Amino acid sequence: MNALDIENLHKSFDGVAAVKGVSFAIKKGEIFGLLGPNGAGKSTTINMIAGVVRLGTGSITAFGYDNQRDYRHTRRMLGVVHQEVVIDNFFTVDQALQLHAGYYGVKDDPAWRQLLIERLGLKPHLNKVMLKLSGGLKRRFMIAKALIHRPQLLLLDEPTAGVDVELRHGLWEFVREINQQGTTILLTTHYLEEAEVMCDRIAIMNHGELIALEETQKLIRRLSRRQLRVWLEQPLQEVPAILEQYLPQLKEDGNVLLLNLPAGEGAGKILTLLAESGLRVRDVETDQSGLEEVFIHLTGMKGGDGGNQSRQ
Amino acid sequence: MVAISQDNKYYPWLPFVTLLRKEILRFWRVSTQTLLTPIVTASLYLFIFGATLGERLNVLEGFSYAQFVIPGLIIMGVINNTFANTSSSLFMSRYLGGIVDLLVTPVSPPQFIMAYTLAAMLRGLLVGTVVWLISTLFAVLPWESPLLAILMAILASFLFAQFGLIAAIYAHNFDTLSMYSNFLILPLVYLGGVFYPISILPDPWGTFSYLNPLFYLIDGFRHAIIGVGDTSYLLAFGVSSGIAATLFVWAAWLIGKGYRLRA
Numbered sequence: 131m132n133a134l135d136i137e138n139l140h141k142s143f144d145g146v147a148a149v150k151g152v153s154f155a156i157k158k159g160e161i162f163g164l165l166g167p168n169g170a171g172k173s174t175t176i177n178m179i180a181g182v183v184r185l186g187t188g189s190i191t192a193f194g195y196d197n198q199r200d201y202r203h204t205r206r207m208l209g210v211v212h213q214e215v216v217i218d219n220f221f222t223v224d225q226a227l228q229l230h231a232g233y234y235g236v237k238d239d240p241a242w243r244q245l246l247i248e249r250l251g252l253k254p255h256l257n258k259v260m261l262k263l264s265g266g267l268k269r270r271f272m273i274a275k276a277l278i279h280r281p282q283l284l285l286l287d288e289p290t291a292g293v294d295v296e297l298r299h300g301l302w303e304f305v306r307e308i309n310q311q312g313t314t315i316l317l318t319t320h321y322l323e324e325a326e327v328m329c330d331r332i333a334i335m336n337h338g339e340l341i342a343l344e345e346t347q348k349l350i351r352r353l354s355r356r357q358l359r360v361w362l363e364q365p366l367q368e369v370p371a372i373l374e375q376y377l378p379q380l381k382e383d384g385n386v387l388l389l390n391l392p393a394g395e396g397a398g399k400i401l402t403l404l405a406e407s408g409l410r411v412r413d414v415e416t417d418q419s420g421l422e423e424v425f426i427h428l429t430g431m432k433g434g435d436g437g438n439q440s441r442q
Numbered sequence: 443m444v445a446i447s448q449d450n451k452y453y454p455w456l457p458f459v460t461l462l463r464k465e466i467l468r469f470w471r472v473s474t475q476t477l478l479t480p481i482v483t484a485s486l487y488l489f490i491f492g493a494t495l496g497e498r499l500n501v502l503e504g505f506s507y508a509q510f511v512i513p514g515l516i517i518m519g520v521i522n523n524t525f526a527n528t529s530s531s532l533f534m535s536r537y538l539g540g541i542v543d544l545l546v547t548p549v550s551p552p553q554f555i556m557a558y559t560l561a562a563m564l565r566g567l568l569v570g571t572v573v574w575l576i577s578t579l580f581a582v583l584p585w586e587s588p589l590l591a592i593l594m595a596i597l598a599s600f601l602f603a604q605f606g607l608i609a610a611i612y613a614h615n616f617d618t619l620s621m622y623s624n625f626l627i628l629p630l631v632y633l634g635g636v637f638y639p640i641s642i643l644p645d646p647w648g649t650f651s652y653l654n655p656l657f658y659l660i661d662g663f664r665h666a667i668i669g670v671g672d673t674s675y676l677l678a679f680g681v682s683s684g685i686a687a688t689l690f691v692w693a694a695w696l697i698g699k700g701y702r703l704r705a
Contacts, residue, residue: 202548232460233547
């Protein structure tokens, strides 16, 4: 049984389609990344899973339970960290955590609450109301709140937006620990290098559609561009025609030759062609582009378009 | 290392009890605004109509003006505060986005409605009780049918808790929300016989007053306390119960559907 099964999900707002026939499944124990530019339909999808947005058409099943018919069951299994910071200024951090456990029908477990408080660095702020917390603390509190009822599937919608590097690393480390204990994770993030490191599989959405779904490393290997950097013994004035297919570029006054390797092709053939051309090679290095380049390639976005493509 | 305990037993009533507790704590935390202010306002009315102007007024044979007006002021306190509680709490949750914290939980629509309703009723009835206690300084009420009076107050608080939920769902902003209380509830309460018996109004105003749904709540409550009313208990309870049931079904439909709560 999967942690989550999504079948042919559709959702429109005022006649404008936000999600168009999305289907995917998340295996138990997986860290699954749902990526896409702003407005791709990621949050709408997550919000339909969580129950914040009404289902258009299609079906969502969590651990075998339908999230419409058996909503009380599925919601108990889900923990949600919303993209927007949710504030309730009537209660302190500690009180809000206790109340939140109750909403899920779970009795307050002081030991578990204490553990979350300590791990997320909330201990000095327990008696503060939300308004008094910094942006980073609010994010940490939201993660504690999402975990207070020990969910089996944690939905993280941009959990580290606006959070400094150190805290981001701490949060991801914590998420990984939770995952190792058996909690399945579905996350969206603008930090693609983090998604690349964290996620077992990645789905990419664009214009409401799923345009890629694959194991992270396979996706990168399949779609990313590899570049061969060749240091020559003697500077080159003109690139031999035989190398044109590799889109060559000369750098450093002709001392360095950059060649693009087609997907799935090793460097051996190029090295043979270099030897046949009479070029003497001093050193070689290959660069593998990462998820960011794959993302840009798939979504057709350029750097600075305001989507997930930019490293922030 | 994070240790996740497997003891995660589900208590089906806990979401309701927790939401009810949270709603009660919410108004209790700001009791100056939610309890003290309406009590001070009602006390001023009592002072004006009970100890000053009231001495010179006589609208109902056999009763002082204070005895006449106090039941109206009690039920007015109940109505205003019950409405204020559900409407402001739910609207603030919608406005500030905190509602999503509830929408993702297993709190069912009936639990949602009953928790908001009971907390608001508690606030309204608390204010009503304190207004009555203060009123004993100005007049002694005969309490002809105390059980009926309590039932009427409970019915009034239930009705306006539903109306508050509906208003919070339909309101676009704070302005529209305040319009419900300033341009609907206030005139209907004032013209519904809080300060005078509608039987003294000349036609057509007297007849029109029978179309005011709040008249039945106010008159029914006063009738139960002083034993005299402009209409029968049956009609007062019948009309008020009908309106309360209609509003409850309306609120339940909106919340069940997630209208303006879930996108």
